Amino acid sequence: MTTVQQLPERMRKFIKNLHIRKIRDADQKFIAEGPKIVQELLNSTFTIELVVVRTDVVETQQELITTLLKLNIPVYTANNYHFEYICDAKSPQGVVAVASFYHQLITPVTSFIALDGINDPGNVGTIIRTAHWFGVQTILLNKGSVDRYNPKAVRSTMGSLFHCNVIETDLQQTLTEYKQTHELYGATLEATLPIEECEPQQNFGIIIGSESHGISPVIRKLLSHEYTIMGAGLAESLNAAVAAGISLYHFTMFVE
Amino acid sequence: MTTVQQLPERMRKFIKNLHIRKIRDADQKFIAEGPKIVQELLNSTFTIELVVVRTDVVETQQELITTLLKLNIPVYTANNYHFEYICDAKSPQGVVAVASFYHQLITPVTSFIALDGINDPGNVGTIIRTAHWFGVQTILLNKGSVDRYNPKAVRSTMGSLFHCNVIETDLQQTLTEYKQTHELYGATLEATLPIEECEPQQNFGIIIGSESHGISPVIRKLLSHEYTIMGAGLAESLNAAVAAGISLYHFTMFVE
Numbered sequence: 067m068t069t070v071q072q073l074p075e076r077m078r079k080f081i082k083n084l085h086i087r088k089i090r091d092a093d094q095k096f097i098a099e100g101p102k103i104v105q106e107l108l109n110s111t112f113t114i115e116l117v118v119v120r121t122d123v124v125e126t127q128q129e130l131i132t133t134l135l136k137l138n139i140p141v142y143t144a145n146n147y148h149f150e151y152i153c154d155a156k157s158p159q160g161v162v163a164v165a166s167f168y169h170q171l172i173t174p175v176t177s178f179i180a181l182d183g184i185n186d187p188g189n190v191g192t193i194i195r196t197a198h199w200f201g202v203q204t205i206l207l208n209k210g211s212v213d214r215y216n217p218k219a220v221r222s223t224m225g226s227l228f229h230c231n232v233i234e235t236d237l238q239q240t241l242t243e244y245k246q247t248h249e250l251y252g253a254t255l256e257a258t259l260p261i262e263e264c265e266p267q268q269n270f271g272i273i274i275g276s277e278s279h280g281i282s283p284v285i286r287k288l289l290s291h292e293y294t295i296m297g298a299g300l301a302e303s304l305n306a307a308v309a310a311g312i313s314l315y316h317f318t319m320f321v322e
Numbered sequence: 323m324t325t326v327q328q329l330p331e332r333m334r335k336f337i338k339n340l341h342i343r344k345i346r347d348a349d350q351k352f353i354a355e356g357p358k359i360v361q362e363l364l365n366s367t368f369t370i371e372l373v374v375v376r377t378d379v380v381e382t383q384q385e386l387i388t389t390l391l392k393l394n395i396p397v398y399t400a401n402n403y404h405f406e407y408i409c410d411a412k413s414p415q416g417v418v419a420v421a422s423f424y425h426q427l428i429t430p431v432t433s434f435i436a437l438d439g440i441n442d443p444g445n446v447g448t449i450i451r452t453a454h455w456f457g458v459q460t461i462l463l464n465k466g467s468v469d470r471y472n473p474k475a476v477r478s479t480m481g482s483l484f485h486c487n488v489i490e491t492d493l494q495q496t497l498t499e500y501k502q503t504h505e506l507y508g509a510t511l512e513a514t515l516p517i518e519e520c521e522p523q524q525n526f527g528i529i530i531g532s533e534s535h536g537i538s539p540v541i542r543k544l545l546s547h548e549y550t551i552m553g554a555g556l557a558e559s560l561n562a563a564v565a566a567g568i569s570l571y572h573f574t575m576f577v578e
Contacts, residue, residue: 188444192561201554226557262575295571298457301482305448308567311560315551315568319518 070131073118073142073152081118081152081164087213094167096215099153101130101161106225108133115164116140120149123160130161154217167215170231177248177269177321178204179314180237182285183276184306187212191222192307193274198226200318202272205230208237208285241288244271249290251317252281253309257292261313264293266320274310277303326387329374329398329408337374337408337420343469350423352471355409357386357417362481364389371420372396376405379416386417410473423471426487433504433525433577434460435570436493438541439532440562443468447478448563449530454482456574458528461486464493464541497544500527505546507573508537509565513548517569520549522576530566533559 083089084097095115098107107114117134119127121143134141144152153162179197184190190212197205212219214232241250249266252273273289275281286292295304295312304312339345340353351371354363363370373390375383377399390397400408409418435453440446446468453461468475470488497506505522508529529545531537542548551560551568560568 192564195557195561196564198557199553199560201556203556222561224558229556297455298574300457300459300485301451301455302480304455304567305451305478305563307561307564308448308452311564311567312571315571318554 070119070124070135070141070143073144073148077116077142078144078148078152081162084164085154085217087216090213090215095164096167096220097152097154097217098163098165098220099155099161099217100159100221101127103221103225104130104161104163106228107163107165108137110228112168112228113166114139115166116142117161117163118142118144118149118152120160121145127161155221170233175204175231175269177202177271177317178206178244179272179274179310180206180208180241181211181274182208182237182281183211183279184274185212185276186306187216187218188222189305189307190214190216191219191227193310194219194223194230194232195226196307196311196314198230200314201321202314202318203230205232206237206240207232207234209234238284238288241271241273241285245288245290250288251291251293251313252286252289253313254280254286254292254294255303257294259291259293260296261293261316264291264316266317270317270320272310272313272317274306274313277306326375326380326391326397326399329400329404333372333398334400334404334408337418340420341410341473343472346469346471351420352423352476353408353410353473354419354421354476355411355417355473356415356477357383359477359481360386360417360419362484363419363421364393366484368424368484369422370395371422372398373417373419374398374400374405374408376416377401383417411477426489431460431487431525433458433527433573434462434500435528435530435566436462436464436497437467437530438464438493438537439467439535440530441468441532442562443472443474444478445561445563446470446472447475447483449566450475450479450486450488451482452563452567452570454486456570457577458570458574459486461488462493462496463488463490465490494540494544497527497529497541501544501546506544507547507549507569508542508545509569510536510542510548510550511559513550515547515549516552517549517572520547520572522573526573526576528566528569528573530562530569533562
């Protein structure tokens with residue numbers, strides 16, 4: 067196909083269904099919204115299956131469309147109504163891609179960040195983006211958390227998802243292995259060790275728990291150190307992505 | 323009123339309308355969702371006008387309801403359908419309050435954070451929450467940004483909104499005044515001064531711009547220092563709330 071066609075009805079349904087995790091897992095496909103994120107997909111090892119462009123932005127997205135067609139990636143148009151139907155975001159920028167899962171492997175890693183029970187897709191996506199910023203390219207998610215292909219999580223990574231090792235895993239088992247080679251630092255509200263005093267001497271793992279439940283007990287037992295981000299004692303807690311951001315900022319100062 | 327009544331239709335409409343900024347501004351009222359946030363309202367100087375509880379959580383929220391009724395705050399019940407209609411969040415926890423605006427004044431402040439053109443309500447709310455955590459209780463928002471009473475912003479503050487001075491202002495004018503007494507630090511992508519090397523000698527202001535446009539030129543001219551949060555050069559930018567969090571963490575280390 068070297069021309070742009072109208073999105074057929076059966077494909078609208080197919081894309082809409084990718085909002086459901088079970089169907090994503092079965093089809094091994096996910097949606098990625100926004101021209102910037104589609105561009106990041108193009109610059110990655112991921113495979114784009116198709117792209118849908120909203121009719122009113124076809125003209126402004128001509129360059130992207132030409133690139134896609136040259137690569138033999140099918141491009142479809144959809145009117146406003148149909149486009150909104152297939153999208154997750156309320157005000158998407160008129161471009162959405164369907165891409166295939168890419169299976170990243172747990173390889174011997176340098177430092178990493180692990181998320182234990184973080185259920186907010188925006189937070190998970192933002193943490194992936196922040197880890198990528200600071201050069202921590204392995205992000206572990208425990209099974210049962212928000213999946214990395216959740217449309218909002220994908221959007222919040224701003225494309226960093228396609229350049230990092232984001233791995234869903236049995237966190238207890240994986241951390242048990244990594245404990246041999248890594249210092250495991252967990253952020254807890256009860257800790258007395260201030261983050262400023264943490265100075266990892268070797269590769270490290272940062273473990274961030276959920277805002278409401280913290281790090282789960284089985285994981286907590288595996289920690290080398292519990293640390294805290296001291297506040298003024300006024301607010302009850304920090305947002306998980308902010309706590310992860312401060313932690314990544316601090317710990318990566320010790321990476322050569 | 324000392325008993326719980328069904329939410330009348332005209333009030334459903336009234337609450338639903340508070341999702342619109344113009345109407346909030348005209349009525350000087352806003353909605354705050356979730357039992358935790360309603361509790362924080364009770365512990366603040368804000369006035370609660372009424373509370374709506376979803377029928378299925380009346381039993382579990384009995385303690386809160388009793389407290390509200392004792393304070394002569396009207397409490398209404400609504401079924402699932404009507405409750406969803408008045409709420410902003412997709413899965414609200416069954417409690418929503420209507421409260422009155424509270425006019426905070428710009429008083430001579432110690433240190434503060436100013437947000438220039440941040441349009442994501444979740445980011446604005448998270449930054450207020452983080453500033454509160456670190457004891458920076460004055461947050462300036464320039465006019466034209468997301469308003470502090472946006473339902474999602476309110477939710478994201480986790481109640482910190484009710485305990486901080488969150489002030490909408492002409493940022494250029496206000497910062498021109500503060501420049502006499504404060505060191506003004508702005509996070510920019512182009513700066514060469516790493517945040518680690520910033521050591522304020524007096525009260526400071528942190529200025530955070532939007533992710534897409536940065537700090538606006540008129541504000542940038544007022545800065546005492548531009549700083550950057552150095553990354554590994556892999557990702558394009560940091561999320562605004564994460565950048566603000568790292569900045570607050572760093573700068574408050576220099577507060578006595």
